[in-house]
Amino acid sequence: xxxxxxxxxxxxxxxxxxxxxxxxxxxxxxxxxxxxxxxxxxxxxxxxxxxxxxxxxxxxxxxxxxxxxxxxxxxxxxxxxxxxxxxxxxxxxxxxxxxxxxxxxxxxxxxxxxxxxxxxxxxxxxxxxxxxxxxxxxxxxxxxxxxxxxxxxxxxxxxxxxxxxxxxxxxxxxxxxxxxxxxxxxxxxxxxxxxxxxxxxxxxxxxxxxxxxxxxxxxxxxxxxxxxxxxxxxxxxxxxxxxxxxxxxxxxxxxxxxxxxxxxxxxxxxxxxxxxxxxxxxxxxxxxxxxxxxxxxxxxxxxxxxxxxxxxxxxxxxxxxxxxxxxxxxxxxxxxxxxxxxxxxxxx
Ligand SMILES: [Zn+2]
Numbered sequence: 001x002x003x004x005x006x007x008x009x010x011x012x013x014x015x016x017x018x019x020x021x022x023x024x025x026x027x028x029x030x031x032x033x034x035x036x037x038x039x040x041x042x043x044x045x046x047x048x049x050x051x052x053x054x055x056x057x058x059x060x061x062x063x064x065x066x067x068x069x070x071x072x073x074x075x076x077x078x079x080x081x082x083x084x085x086x087x088x089x090x091x092x093x094x095x096x097x098x099x100x101x102x103x104x105x106x107x108x109x110x111x112x113x114x115x116x117x118x119x120x121x122x123x124x125x126x127x128x129x130x131x132x133x134x135x136x137x138x139x140x141x142x143x144x145x146x147x148x149x150x151x152x153x154x155x156x157x158x159x160x161x162x163x164x165x166x167x168x169x170x171x172x173x174x175x176x177x178x179x180x181x182x183x184x185x186x187x188x189x190x191x192x193x194x195x196x197x198x199x200x201x202x203x204x205x206x207x208x209x210x211x212x213x214x215x216x217x218x219x220x221x222x223x224x225x226x227x228x229x230x231x232x233x234x235x236x237x238x239x240x241x242x243x244x245x246x247x248x249x250x251x252x253x254x255x256x257x258x259x260x261x262x263x264x265x266x267x268x269x270x271x272x273x274x275x276x277x278x279x280x281x282x283x284x285x286x287x288x289x290x291x292x293x294x295x296x297x298x299x300x301x302x303x304x305x306x307x308x309x310x311x312x313x314x315x316x317x318x319x320x321x322x323x324x325x326x327x328x329x330x331x332x333x334x335x336x337x338x339x340x341x342x343x344x345x346x347x348x
Contacts, residue, residue: 006176014328021038047075055083104133156177164293278313278316297343300330300331
């Protein structure tokens with residue numbers, strides 16, 4: 001198993017604003033899941049962010065947009081933000097809270113690209129630039145087939161809109177592309193040299209090309225060009241190993257309705273790590289439903305049903321005081337499928 005690319009950390013503990021910072025191994029890049037209190041993040045970590053995902057704009061999920069901006073100014077930076085319907089206007093209103101009369105005096109530019117996910121695999125996108133005093137620009141409708149918010153060859157982010165007591169709340173998963181590992185010692189044994197043909201081979205595998213496709217292997221040895229033709233299927237068997245990439249998912253602020261469950265499950269399916277809200281104890285299931293939240297037991301059950309490998313419950317309600325530990329215990333018991341921790345019918 002290759003080392004996992006994603007290195008996620010929960011920022012404020014399970015009781016604080018739910019924020020997950022996802023650092024990447026081997027590259028200067030990070031993702032942010034929700035934008036509540038982020039003061040615990042060192043500025044240098046904030047400057048690694050390329051993409052910020054916001055579930056909805058209740059304060060505990062969006063309050064530190066201004067702080068993020070404060071750290072980005074005044075630098076040359078491009079950053080993408082994603083959120084539910086209405087998100088562009090919420091960003092615009094945050095930006096409108098400040099005066100930008102000196103912006104044109106700076107060389108540096110902060111460039112925000114903001115995307116909203118709507119129903120029916122559609123969305124809206126707009127840009128805001130410091131240089132232009134953060135006026136809304138290039139506002140346009142976009143197609144988001146499969147609800148894919150981002151697919152840059154390295155990661156794919158897929159989202160869903162859940163219902164949070166009448167308010168759309170976005171949940172998402174981030175998947176790393178598959179790994180194609182080439183065994184150097186097998187190449188040696190077969191008398192094959194290395195060269196740019198290996199990246200063509202890797203790409204052919206990732207593209208799912210058929211086994212009988214011919215791959216031309218070319219390399220230089222002692223100044224001479226050597227060349228062999230191989231069937232892709234033979235190379236696949238002899239010199240390659242393909243492993244699935246890592247998947248993480250984030251689901252917060254949603255009730256336990258049938259539709260929410262179906263949408264959340266497909267994001268959670270097969271995730272290595274899932275961050276799921278466990279706001280209330282199951283004894284308070286009525287209150288949870290009233291406020292559009294999951295109980296700890298429901299969170300554990302959802303993650304279990306979806307075949308999640310590791311569940312990280314978060315966003316615990318502060319109302320439990322000293323009993324807060326019970327939320328985690330209840331979520332993990334349901335996740336393991338302990339006796340008495342299940343949900344007899346989906347309605348529960
Ligand atoms: Zn919340």
